[in-house]
Amino acid sequence: MGPFIVQFLTGLSNASALFLVAAGLSLIFGVSRVVNMAHGSFYMVGAYVAYFAISWLPKGGFWFWGGILIAAVVVGLLGTVVEVLLLRRIYRAPELFMLMATFAVLLVIQDLALWVFGAEDLLGPRAPGLDGSIQILGALMPEYDIALILIAPLVLVGLWFLLNRTRWGVLVRAATEDREMLAALGVNQKRLFTGVFFLGSFLAGLGGAVQLPKGGADLLMDLNVIAAAFVVVVVGGMGSIPGAFLAALILGELTSFGVLFIPQSTLVMMFFVMAVVLVIRPYGLLGKPEGVEHTVSELAQWPLRKASRKLRVTGAVLAAVLLAFPLFAGSFQLILIGEIAMFALACMSLFFITGPGGMVSFGHAAFFGGGAYAAALFVHHVNTPMELALLLAPTCMALLALVIGWFCVRLSGVYLAMLTLAFAQICWAVVCQWGRFTGGDDGVLGIWPSPWAGNEVIFYYLAIIISGGGILALRYLLFTPFGYAMRACRDSRLRAAAIGIHVRRRQWYSFAVAGMFAGLAGGIYVFSKGSVFPYEMSIPRSFDILLSVLLGGIHSLSGPVVGSAAFIGLEDLISRVHFWRLILGSIFILLVVCFPQGIAGYFSARFAKEPGDQEAGSERSG
Amino acid sequence: MTKLLQVDGLYKSFGGVEAVKGVSFDLEEGELLAMIGPNGAGKSTCFNVINGQLTPDRGSVKILGQDTTGMKPHNICALGVGRTFQVTATFPSMTVLENVQMVFLSARGRLSTVHRTVSRLFVEQAMDLLRVVGVESQWARPCGILAYGDLKRVELAMALANRPRLLLMDEPTAGMGIKERLTLMKLIGKIASERAIGVLFTEHDMDVVFAHADRIIVLNHGVLIAQGSPAEVRDNHEVRRIYLGSYAR
Numbered sequence: 001m002g003p004f005i006v007q008f009l010t011g012l013s014n015a016s017a018l019f020l021v022a023a024g025l026s027l028i029f030g031v032s033r034v035v036n037m038a039h040g041s042f043y044m045v046g047a048y049v050a051y052f053a054i055s056w057l058p059k060g061g062f063w064f065w066g067g068i069l070i071a072a073v074v075v076g077l078l079g080t081v082v083e084v085l086l087l088r089r090i091y092r093a094p095e096l097f098m099l100m101a102t103f104a105v106l107l108v109i110q111d112l113a114l115w116v117f118g119a120e121d122l123l124g125p126r127a128p129g130l131d132g133s134i135q136i137l138g139a140l141m142p143e144y145d146i147a148l149i150l151i152a153p154l155v156l157v158g159l160w161f162l163l164n165r166t167r168w169g170v171l172v173r174a175a176t177e178d179r180e181m182l183a184a185l186g187v188n189q190k191r192l193f194t195g196v197f198f199l200g201s202f203l204a205g206l207g208g209a210v211q212l213p214k215g216g217a218d219l220l221m222d223l224n225v226i227a228a229a230f231v232v233v234v235v236g237g238m239g240s241i242p243g244a245f246l247a248a249l250i251l252g253e254l255t256s257f258g259v260l261f262i263p264q265s266t267l268v269m270m271f272f273v274m275a276v277v278l279v280i281r282p283y284g285l286l287g288k289p290e291g292v293e294h295t296v297s298e299l300a301q302w303p304l305r306k307a308s309r310k311l312r313v314t315g316a317v318l319a320a321v322l323l324a325f326p327l328f329a330g331s332f333q334l335i336l337i338g339e340i341a342m343f344a345l346a347c348m349s350l351f352f353i354t355g356p357g358g359m360v361s362f363g364h365a366a367f368f369g370g371g372a373y374a375a376a377l378f379v380h381h382v383n384t385p386m387e388l389a390l391l392l393a394p395t396c397m398a399l400l401a402l403v404i405g406w407f408c409v410r411l412s413g414v415y416l417a418m419l420t421l422a423f424a425q426i427c428w429a430v431v432c433q434w435g436r437f438t439g440g441d442d443g444v445l446g447i448w449p450s451p452w453a454g455n456e457v458i459f460y461y462l463a464i465i466i467s468g469g470g471i472l473a474l475r476y477l478l479f480t481p482f483g484y485a486m487r488a489c490r491d492s493r494l495r496a497a498a499i500g501i502h503v504r505r506r507q508w509y510s511f512a513v514a515g516m517f518a519g520l521a522g523g524i525y526v527f528s529k530g531s532v533f534p535y536e537m538s539i540p541r542s543f544d545i546l547l548s549v550l551l552g553g554i555h556s557l558s559g560p561v562v563g564s565a566a567f568i569g570l571e572d573l574i575s576r577v578h579f580w581r582l583i584l585g586s587i588f589i590l591l592v593v594c595f596p597q598g599i600a601g602y603f604s605a606r607f608a609k610e611p612g613d614q615e616a617g618s619e620r621s622g
Numbered sequence: 623m624t625k626l627l628q629v630d631g632l633y634k635s636f637g638g639v640e641a642v643k644g645v646s647f648d649l650e651e652g653e654l655l656a657m658i659g660p661n662g663a664g665k666s667t668c669f670n671v672i673n674g675q676l677t678p679d680r681g682s683v684k685i686l687g688q689d690t691t692g693m694k695p696h697n698i699c700a701l702g703v704g705r706t707f708q709v710t711a712t713f714p715s716m717t718v719l720e721n722v723q724m725v726f727l728s729a730r731g732r733l734s735t736v737h738r739t740v741s742r743l744f745v746e747q748a749m750d751l752l753r754v755v756g757v758e759s760q761w762a763r764p765c766g767i768l769a770y771g772d773l774k775r776v777e778l779a780m781a782l783a784n785r786p787r788l789l790l791m792d793e794p795t796a797g798m799g800i801k802e803r804l805t806l807m808k809l810i811g812k813i814a815s816e817r818a819i820g821v822l823f824t825e826h827d828m829d830v831v832f833a834h835a836d837r838i839i840v841l842n843h844g845v846l847i848a849q850g851s852p853a854e855v856r857d858n859h860e861v862r863r864i865y866l867g868s869y870a871r
């Protein structure tokens with residue numbers, strides 16, 4: 001009985017830490033609709049600042065808690081600075097751009113933290129007066145865990161008081177429930193948003209600081225906690241503080257007991273719970289459905305344009321250069337360009353559903369990496385020839401996308417994105433843990449092209465033709481009824497349904513097509529690399545793809561190609577330099593502030609003849 | 623002969639608000655039925671229940687004798703129901719022509735076509751419809767930048783494109799000047815009688831209603847308080863009371 005109680009209490013203390021981060025994230029999302037990827041970074045900074053503050057301050061319980069409070073305030077101020085200097089400029093930009101901006105902040109903070117705090121993992125100081133353990137029916141329970149258990153309810157009560165009993169809190173709740181109404185009330189939104197960012201970041205910092213004696217501080221905390229915090233927020237219902245509390249309790253207990261059975265995969269278990277909850281309750285346990293579809297509606301202002309003459313000429317020149325490339329390039333450049341092309345196809349497939357389709361996927365690597373694995377496993381286990389493997393990879397991924405998509409198209413906006421992330425994470429876990437079949441962390445090695453394509457020039461042409469063909473096929477699809485039907489569902493679900501379009505079914509099919517082409521990209525990619533590792537299916541991979549799409553711009557059909565070339569080129573240029581994340585993040589921030597429509601979007605807007613020119617693009621033909 | 627539309631004892635509430643309380647009425651082929659009532663009377667809610675966007679709490683809807691209660695909008699559309707919305711809903715990123723083409727593509731089951739581009743499908747048919755509603759000159763402009771009155775006409779074209787038997791038009795003339803209102807209603811009346819379509823519409827301008835409706839039903843606070851010919855409704859005491867005598871002289 002004792003160990004059981006201790007396990008239960010440990011779960012409560014896990015829940016406490018989860019709640020602090022998640023509450024801040026939920027609060028910020030509720031008011032500003034910013035999905036703050038940098039929230040985990042604030043948590044990490046909180047832990048580090050607390051460490052240095054506590055070791056600098058005099059010893060003793062008072063100063064210990066004082067140091068923790070100082071850390072929370074410092075992080076709160078950091079959040080305020082980010083809000084005022086960056087986010088405030090781009091609240092009007094598409095939601096996805098804010099995501100990219102906060103992701104850039106995450107990258108920048110990662111390197112700044114490395115620079116300021118050092119690479120070493122820090123062991124947290126013991127809390128004075130709470131450094132022992134108590135006996136519970138024969139089992140030991142650290143005193144500090146008990147203290148942690150008390151913190152979450154205290155913060156919950158404090159937040160409840162703030163939100164329900166103060167004028168400021170009433171405004172925050174009004175903003176969460178109805179932004180338009182708030183604007184109509186004439187409230188100073190800027191001050192409100194900044195205040196909420198301070199509070200949210202303060203809570204993240206507090207969360208990082210209070211877990212210091214338990215978990216210490218290290219540079220991987222940010223990504224680890226952000227994934228968990230998102231799960232809690234989404235399970236609880238975005239914007240709902242009590243929901244976050246409830247979800248933190250459930251997930252905290254689950255991980256605490258789950259660790260007894262499947263030790264390595266607590267995060268995967270959380271994602272699994274999230275998938276189940278979202279399927280049963282699409283808006284989380286205590287969340288409310290979005291009143292208005294706000295996600296990508298701004299996209300609807302961007303008509304689909306046929307290629308202008310200029311673009312056709314550019315495309316032809318590009319194709320000619322690519323075909324002539326082996327004449328004057330070395331093998332390193334050939335491989336690089338080939339990989340850019342495959343990556344561009346993966347990006348185009350994500351763009352297909354994200355831009356014209358309005359469905360943002362945070363887990364597209366499931367299909368890209370999945371295609372790579374499918375091809376590799378066929379070759380490895382049953383000696384499939386390359387040509388057949390290149391057919392089987394997209395087929396398998398179309399089937400996988402049909403399964404995953406069936407659940408995902410029931411949701412929209414951020415919820416849909418989070419569900420794709422959950423499924424991708426589950427796929428990734430399967431690949432990691434089913435070592436006997438997939439090779440686990442060691443990956444699958446020795447996957448080489450058929451002999452006729454073994455020559456690097458021939459393989460280069462193969463890669464260019466498959467990738468380029470895939471990109472053009474997806475592009476063409478956008479101009480067919482299939483693509484139009486998908487776009488109709490994005491533009492107006494209401495109208496689409498009223499003219500007899502089965503909205504979910506169209507979205508489902510589109511999702512499968514995107515998965516299929518991503519699988520094709522992954523299939524050819526594995527033959528270029530010769531091997532595949534679980535990284536190709538992981539969250540960072542998904543974000544590589546998403547960031548490239550955003551980098552190119554979701555308003556423009558050539559965006560994915562430009563974006564992936566820019567992304568891989570950049571990565572290749574700077575990944576050998578120290579602090580490349582800092583550079584990459586700064587570039588993203590600059591891009592977001594200067595080119596809120598992405599690179600390709602910027603140029604196509606800039607070089608369109610005049611603002612009222614949209615008609616000219618779509619000459620009637622028939 | 624079966625009625626085109628039969629609504630029987632409809633109830634619908636949102637949380638605490640009872641928007642529609644026991645509304646029953648029916649509609650014949652070729653008939654122009656006006657639903658009137660003050661703002662918040664429950665008119666749009668009735669429309670949304672009839673076209674399947676909302677499920678009623680109680681009551682039933684029959685279209686051409688078939689019980690459609692709880693059916694999804696896309697299935698109800700397939701029975702021959704066209705719909706326009708109080709706040710216009712079109713595809714803003716598509717041109718006027720493409721908006722109408724979409725309806726043809728959907729009605730003819732061509733949405734999965736991948737071997738031809740939209741620019742070659744149903745162009746003439748869609749242009750013809752645009753001519754009927756009088757926005758053919760705008761065909762190449764995206765709906766996102768269209769004037770409100772033109773959007774209402776595009777919606778009408780879209781509602782007509784699948785050859786509906788029943789048209790549901792929620793405030794088809796909102797935001798138009800009085801002359802345009804009258805011409806548009808006249809046009810709707812003409813189309814309805816030519817094609818034997820039954821039309822259920824709401825309208826705030828009583829002059830328009832009394833000039834064009836064959837029959838009128840009156841909603842107030844979710845309750846159907848009167849129905850009958852324009853003359854009967856005009857003389858109804860309760861209707862006069864609600865409209866404070868402003869329209870019923």
Ligand SMILES: Nc1ncnc2c1ncn2[C@@H]1O[C@H](COP(=O)(O)OP(=O)(O)O)[C@@H](O)[C@H]1O
Pocket residue numbers: 636639640641659660661662663664665666667668
């Ligand atoms: N989706 C909804 N959620 C909550 N209340 C609603 C909703 N739709 C309508 N209502 C309420 O139902 C009542 C009737 O609205 P509506 O049918 O739009 O009236 P009308 O079209 O006659 O102006 C109003 O009080 C309105 O506030």
Ligand SMILES: [Mg+2]
Pocket residue numbers: 665666667708792
């Ligand atoms: Mg209405």
